[in-house]
Amino acid sequence: MTIPLPTREAGLRQLALFLPHAGADYQARRNTDFGPDQRDNVSQLSGYLRHRLIDEVEVLRAVTAAHGPRCETFVREVLWRAYFKGYLEQRQQIWARYRRERDAWLERLTSDAALASRYNEAINGRTKIEAFDAFAQEIASRGYLHNHARMWLASIWVFTLGLPWELGADWTFRQFLDGDAASNTLSWRWVAGLHTRGKAYLATRSNIEMHTDGRYSASSLAGFAAIPEEPELGPAQRLDGAEGWPKQPYGLLLGEDDLGVEAFVSKSEPVCVAVVDAPIARSELPMGEVARGFAQGALDDAAQRAETLFGLRVSRIGLTGEALVAWAQAAGVRAIAMPYVPQGPSRDRIEVLRKDLQRAGIALAMQRRRYDERLWPLATKGYFAFRQGVGEIDRVIEGG
Numbered sequence: 001m002t003i004p005l006p007t008r009e010a011g012l013r014q015l016a017l018f019l020p021h022a023g024a025d026y027q028a029r030r031n032t033d034f035g036p037d038q039r040d041n042v043s044q045l046s047g048y049l050r051h052r053l054i055d056e057v058e059v060l061r062a063v064t065a066a067h068g069p070r071c072e073t074f075v076r077e078v079l080w081r082a083y084f085k086g087y088l089e090q091r092q093q094i095w096a097r098y099r100r101e102r103d104a105w106l107e108r109l110t111s112d113a114a115l116a117s118r119y120n121e122a123i124n125g126r127t128k129i130e131a132f133d134a135f136a137q138e139i140a141s142r143g144y145l146h147n148h149a150r151m152w153l154a155s156i157w158v159f160t161l162g163l164p165w166e167l168g169a170d171w172t173f174r175q176f177l178d179g180d181a182a183s184n185t186l187s188w189r190w191v192a193g194l195h196t197r198g199k200a201y202l203a204t205r206s207n208i209e210m211h212t213d214g215r216y217s218a219s220s221l222a223g224f225a226a227i228p229e230e231p232e233l234g235p236a237q238r239l240d241g242a243e244g245w246p247k248q249p250y251g252l253l254l255g256e257d258d259l260g261v262e263a264f265v266s267k268s269e270p271v272c273v274a275v276v277d278a279p280i281a282r283s284e285l286p287m288g289e290v291a292r293g294f295a296q297g298a299l300d301d302a303a304q305r306a307e308t309l310f311g312l313r314v315s316r317i318g319l320t321g322e323a324l325v326a327w328a329q330a331a332g333v334r335a336i337a338m339p340y341v342p343q344g345p346s347r348d349r350i351e352v353l354r355k356d357l358q359r360a361g362i363a364l365a366m367q368r369r370r371y372d373e374r375l376w377p378l379a380t381k382g383y384f385a386f387r388q389g390v391g392e393i394d395r396v397i398e399g400g
């Protein structure tokens with residue numbers, strides 16, 4: 001596995017390469033991590049989907065056209081992304097609490113030498129747990145891990161190494177080229193036994209040996225999942241309404257959470273277009289080089305595509321109040337439209353800069369895609385109920 005190229009063209013190429021494997025083959029072999037250079041059993045589309053260089057609907061359309069119902073296992077996995085997104089949008093307190101606890105733990109790393117030493121051993125792959133150390137090195141060099149390896153890694157982090165899940169989630173969020181606030185945070189919580197309360201995922205030596213095709217072992221793993229304690233979460237909240245395109249002349253702003261320019265071209269008639277100039281920091285600690293390079297490349301690729309598709313010169317601007325106000329004023333618009341920005345670092349920034357826009361009399365409207373609009377509200381309980389609620393995948397695809 002080489003590091004994927006962060007362009008829509010490369011994403012479509014990867015989809016075409018994976019297509020023959022998306023049916024029975026995926027169902028039979030997806031759970032095994034054969035190693036970074038043998039990844040044709042999974043799609044490796046996560047980086048593209050995370051930035052929406054390609055989107056879920058086009059992936060679902062391609063795989064169902066090729067395999068019909070035989071690709072249900074793959075469809076189910078793709079839908080996990082919408083499930084986690086919708087779940088976090090309706091429980092924003094999870095993201096807020098995660099950020100608070102993460103920052104407290106990051107602060108503690110600066111004063112607690114014993115914790116810092118255990119943390120550094122883990123992230124640098126020096127725990128002497130063979131599989132874990134190999135995965136930590138793979139994260140650093142590739143910015144990617146197979147799903148099963150992510151589960152083992154998180155489980156060992158929490159239950160064997162006894163490290164706080166928030167520090168682990170922060171580490172992988174900054175390193176994964178598909179690092180996504182919802183999928184990453186909620187997957188860590190799922191492993192730790194906080195998503196489905198009391199149901200944790202415990203990695204075992206035999207499972208690791210079997211599903212790494214004998215490449216790795218892992219001795220002295222915890223035999224018991226001591227689930228971290230946390231206060232009850234408040235009730236779920238309703239999704240805020242999608243806002244629709246502004247009636248007045250507006251500028252279109254694209255950020256790293258949805259770079260699917262193609263999906264917005266026919267629906268949007270902006271006066272000017274801008275793409276955010278650089279990836280938004282995922283925490284106080286730096287992003288991994290691979291993740292940063294991928295996100296930067298995705299933004300650059302979107303800017304190029306937008307220029308061609310809209311036939312306009314595309315500006316590159318920082319995600320700050322000052323930059324947005326200056327851009328809108330220079331173009332003579334009093335409204336900015338954006339593809340919906342879900343919970344995560346970009347949204348946190350936007351909530352801060354809204355005040356600057358308001359002061360300057362500039363409105364900001366976010367557009368949710370129909371796929372998200374339809375699926376996210378269904379993510380209120382467990383995944384099984386969500387999948388049932390989604391129903392026939394053909395209907396979802398038709399809805400676009």
Ligand SMILES: Cc1cc2nc3c(=O)[nH]c(=O)nc-3n(C[C@H](O)[C@H](O)[C@H](O)COP(=O)(O)OP(=O)(O)OC[C@H]3O[C@@H](n4cnc5c(N)ncnc54)[C@H](O)[C@@H]3O)c2cc1C
Binds near residue numbers: 030184188191
């Ligand atoms: C601790 C942990 C952290 C994770 N962090 C992230 C993350 O930051 N970003 C991320 O996209 N995924 C994350 N995942 C989910 C999953 O591991 C990856 O999406 C998947 O491994 C990506 O490889 P792929 O594209 O080859 O997946 P495939 O198996 O080919 O699946 C196709 C697509 O479905 C989606 N998908 C598959 N499984 C999941 C899942 N369990 N949850 C959400 N979406 C899924 C992804 O978009 C993926 O590209 C995490 C899982 C764990 C256990």
